[in-house]
Amino acid sequence: MSSWLDYTINGLIVGNVYALVAVGLALIFGVSRLINFAQGSIYLVGAYIGWVAVVQLHTPLPLTIIVVAAAAAVVGLIIERFGLRPLQNSVRIAPLLATIGISFVLDQLVMLTFSPNPRALPSQLPDVRFQVGGGTIGPLDLLIAGVGLTSALLLFVFLRYSKLGWAVRAASQDRDAAMQMGVDVNRVNQAVFGIAAALGGVSGMLVGMYYNQIDTAMSLQATLKGVVAEVVGGAGNVPGAVIGSLLLGLVESYGVAVFGTSYRNLFAFLLLVVVLVLRPNGLFASARQAPPEPLTGTFIAPSRPVRIPRWALAVAAVGFAILPFFPVSFYVLQTLINAWLLGMLALSLTLVAGTVGQVSLGHAALLAIGAYTSALLSLTLSVPVGLAVIGGGLMSAALGTLLISPSFRLRGHYVSIATLAIGEIVSLVILNWESVTRGPIGISGIPPLSLFGYDLISPSSIYWFSFAVMTVLALLQGRLLGSHLGRSFRAIRDDDIAARAYGLSLNRYKSLAFIFGGFAAGVSGGIAAHLYSYINHETFNTQQSILALTVVILGGLGNVVGAIVGAVALVGLPEVFRIAAEYRILIYGIVLLLLVRFRPQGLLGTI
């Protein structure tokens, strides 16, 4: 039984680690209603500044903490001033996307400065251990717990009893009213970003010391776990974030205890989904809190879409269709094949996120379901590849809709977080369900694409096939959006209360959208499986989901042509910058930031 004590202690320790990130996220969410995807990158920056201080400058611990906090705060202020403040009056999704772009830029800058090799960040505390249960606790564990709890407590006091704290709370409840009452909202935002960044930086340093290891890939995981912990606790609620983190740590630890290590993250994300389904605003959302943002007009940019005349579209389609007859290299064709596959995924997402207003950060899961279904159908049941791909689409439609349906009652950013979790869950189920998915070994030897007995293996034939499939899906979707059904979809997006008042059954319409969208994404995944001949659980990951969302926003939410243009642009940009080697993701991040800054409604605008 003593083991349970150990699992509990371990859960609390790792929960403390999560809390360090979650508190910063909660603060920013509280004021800006923004999930700051750059928080993990600030944590990364803090870890490396800590490394410079400890290893190069040999600063003592208190000084290290001050240096890291100050430097990270400066980074936070810069982000707020130059990255986010200019977006204040643009759509809600713009700052979210900007934080993703900022995280690309920060991660790459750190990687270029320090090289991607992991480094040791020695702990500056004496290495004594106290026996607790069957395990031990060291001073650093206590320091992390202390920093987590103290910062939560200080923030609580600050928000409740200081004047600036009142201003922060006022601004978070009603920004416009606060401004009218004379609150300098910019100053509030600045203070919040500075504090959150200082916390984030210190937490990166402490966690680095805790593991004696820092590397440039640590930011995404930190963000993911931090977001889960924060949302479980109730977004924007600082003490809630701490409790959510501890709970997350405990659930993971008990999950390992009962089911084994490979199930650890599965339980983390299941916890999130369960909490969201039972308590859509997190465990500690106060009843008096303003209701979360409905995804209405504030979310969608008030823009006039760029109408591209039909003849121009037809010309473009014909141009792309006859492209392989011209002397273009296979590399260009392959790049465009990737663009068409991403285009199908973007069509799916633009329908779900753009037209119905259900932002999904887990769309890669639909690709994975389609890919595995199609691969397994053709391999184990010898279903012809053409039919298997369709089967993949149908399975994605069915399973995807089923998985996502519990989140239909969620609002605002909670939908995106729930879908993020579902994406992770699908990936982890694929990893662990070995009897069907072959687990980590993945599926190899998937037969190539074929149609009516002809193998499509030359780049041109794959190009035509994927282009044709995407075009058909796009035309279908265009038709759908122009119909009565499409108008109902948009009504739900623009004002779901009004839509319900008119008698629209929200869940049914959302399901319909996911069925159509799931099919398109599943087909894309199926084609990819046959194109690659090998897939495993990492082939379709969170980064794909983020990429898809970027494409959709870049093209213009709900805009069918925009989704395709966005896919071509975002597949093409990194290829164009390929010569820039290590710098290309940096450039990509900056381009993304500039686009968000100057064209937040997307290239072609929202329909």
Add this chain to the structure above:
Amino acid sequence: MSNIDRRTLVKGSLAAMMAGAAFSRSAFAQSSEPILLGVSGPLTGPNAQYGTQWKQGFDLALDEIQAAGGINGRKLAYQFEDSQSDPRQSVAIAQKFVSNPAIVLELGDFSSPASMAASPIYQRAGLVQFGFTNSHPDFTKGGDFMWSTSVSQADEQPLLASYAVRRLKLKKLAVLHLNTDWGRTSRDYFVNAAKEYGAEIAVTEGYIAEERDFRSTLVRVRDANPDGLILISYYSDGALIARQARQVGLKQVICAASSVYSPKFLELGGEAVEDVHVGTRYFPEDPRPEVQKFISGFKRKYNGLEPDAFNAYAYDAMNMAAAVVRIGGTDRKAIREAFTKVKDVPSVIFGTATFDVATRRVKGAMNAELVVRKGQFALWDGKPT
């Protein structure tokens, strides 16, 4: 092959030749231009560190190759394309390489999804895909243009099992493995061999690459009460596990696969990796001249930096590529044939490397029994720890 395909292939290769001629002058100036190899690997993204290590190994090998007069008087060079180890990008890179006639051989990619997604393209185009970190059992089954110097885990893991069970006399084992294709395959080979040698496997735990916290896993290990811990890990997670094992009070013997062999393992693990046993492919005190040349050359070129396993794989792969190109010239088909002919290439990892034509992998990994003593890898002296 159907008619459609043949037509498009002919047309495509015409297009490729035009494109190739347009952006590479090599078509006109064959003899003075370097012989070009394509490398597809991660320079950014979560696996960026491995691409950086590859480059260090490649560059050292190239320095030596050029100093020795290159390949029949021509220089050898590589074009490194960043794939982020993402299959979407590795397939595009594959098309880029196969349609560039200057590329005679391809090296990489790093991970299995990225490598094996690109395999069909290399196979159809008849360009050798030489994967040197691809231990996925199916990698070389992708076609007869897929070759690998990645040690088959079928070879390596029984050696580690023998070290642990026969030499260190560990009878009850806990195996922690990275839950990837590599870790999983390795674990199965290890477990089978260990059982054959008479050990009992008390528990096996798979963890994902992003995992940082192993305390709860280690409680499970403790409850299984093994007398040895086997790590099938890379150096960064291996160091994490060792540290946390010591922190939660596990005192068992730790034995790790060769993939932890890196100075970084010592740096990241600190005192916790003292007395960890490592079965490895090479070690710095190995008197073989290939090893000594590699280590001293590496330290000279990179300001005293100690090479690690991935540096060595890349160095060996480049030397192997040079040996193959020496035989095969610049014709892609001839290079493919050269892989069947190349014999006894001096290498750090294998002693002398020769391909097994049936599996298209190199056989006969070296195995040195090392242990960490006073913060250094040292040959194990046979004394129990």
